[in-house]
Amino acid sequence: MISPAILRIELRRMIRNRRTLIFTVVMPPVFFEIFGVGNSQAHDRAGSGNVIAYVLVSMAVYGAMLASTSAGASVSLERAAGWSRQLRLTPLKPAAYIATKLAVALAMSAIAVAVVYAVGSTSEAAMPSSAWISTALLAWACSLVFAAFGLFMGYLLPSENVMQVLGPVLALLSFAGGLFIPLNQLSSGFRAIAKLTPVYGVGEVARNPLTHDGRLVSALVNVVVWTAIFSVGAAVRFRRDTARV
């Protein structure tokens, strides 16, 4: 259903985009160095590892999220350019188009996660080797939530560069989701709200093999609910977009 040739071209296209590359491949490792390695409590204990490892997973989630959101949101540009209309003059099934977008999103987020973990492996990040693997896989898998988010926004917003809108939104969500500062530094009122935001669940789930904290169930519920909201939203907009007049 997904053509390897198209996947290759789409990836080359994403990598050709300097802005995407900086956001997904350069910034997360830089943030890791600042907030993780440069953290005053870097070597304090966090679950079965240290704070550097904790920040490492958070930044991998952050990079994967940016990569998959921008891959999903690229439908906005393709609609504006008339490419989606052009594709309707081919045998391509709309579902295959979406599947390709999701595959590109997963490929891009895999690159983002790999880069952060490669940088992390040369640092003093410490966690059990099983946790290195499972946190990386979870950070990667959870990026699907944001691929759906990107698709939804890409179909919702008419803007030609939807990422200019989504960039600040994602930064805000990352703060609320505790990727940059632990949520226990917030007031209890803010904390209650923050736990309902979409990045919170993804971060908690990805870090769980390291932290083993008891909030996994509520985090999973968060991930499932937001995935459902974004997917249904994307599907509704998508159907409206491809309907014949």
Next chain:
Amino acid sequence: MTNALELTAVRKHFGEVRAVDGIDLTIARGEVVAFLGPNGAGKTTTIDIVLGLARPTSGTVSVLGRTPTEAIAAGLVSAVMQTGGLLKDLTVRETVQYTAALFRQTRPVDEVLQRAGLLEIADRLVGKCSGGQQQRLRFAMALVPDPELLVLDEPTTGMDVEGRREFWAAIREDAGRGRTILFATHYLDEADAYADRIVLMRRGHVVADGSAAEVKAMAAGRTVRATLPGADETTLAKLPGVEAVEVRGDTVLLTGRDSDAIARHLLTKTSAYDLEITAENLEDVFLALTSDGNAA
């Protein structure tokens, strides 16, 4: 053999607006047909219906014996749209490769690039291509499935003279291979120069359909000019097919749809000589047939 295109009583209404208001049109395989008409005549809506991008309000559409969606899915019909449909951050070659990956049976990418005259700039980013080059890229994409019917919607709008010339040279070469081509245009000279047949549209109706010569004759006919001393205006006006007579000294000017009959009569039944038959140019016909309150 099935026809390339059959439209029967096709209507497309957008609320009160009747964009297409009852069109019957049959195009045989191998024909090169121009859809001519002013803006808002319904050309683009008709093309959208043929391509399955729009659903007709009523009427039936058959593209090579199938529904438009089936014909598209089978790669039997492809289109060159007026604008859009390109990604600026792909190269020319990648764009064609992408398209080729979507079809089951395709021509080789390099062959298609070469036929559209794009081989030299295959690695250029689409965003860096001129308008004419981008249009030839749309043409290359349309050639990928080797379609039986190629539809072009005002393909040279906004192109300079050189770009238009190169574009049509590529299309003409392609038409020589027997492909059916339907193109919409509001350039009269393009319709006259490149089409075997012209379908003139106005306000959602077909107002004239035939070869360029027939369409010209349809509006006001041709004018037969001859020298005929002592011509009798009343007698000439009664001749079959004559619509207007003008006598200027020894010269008579007879206008009518059947110029052949008029000429035959003048040469066999009268002493007329120095015969000349002239047609109005297509521009006059276009204006006569498409201007308001003057429909044929």
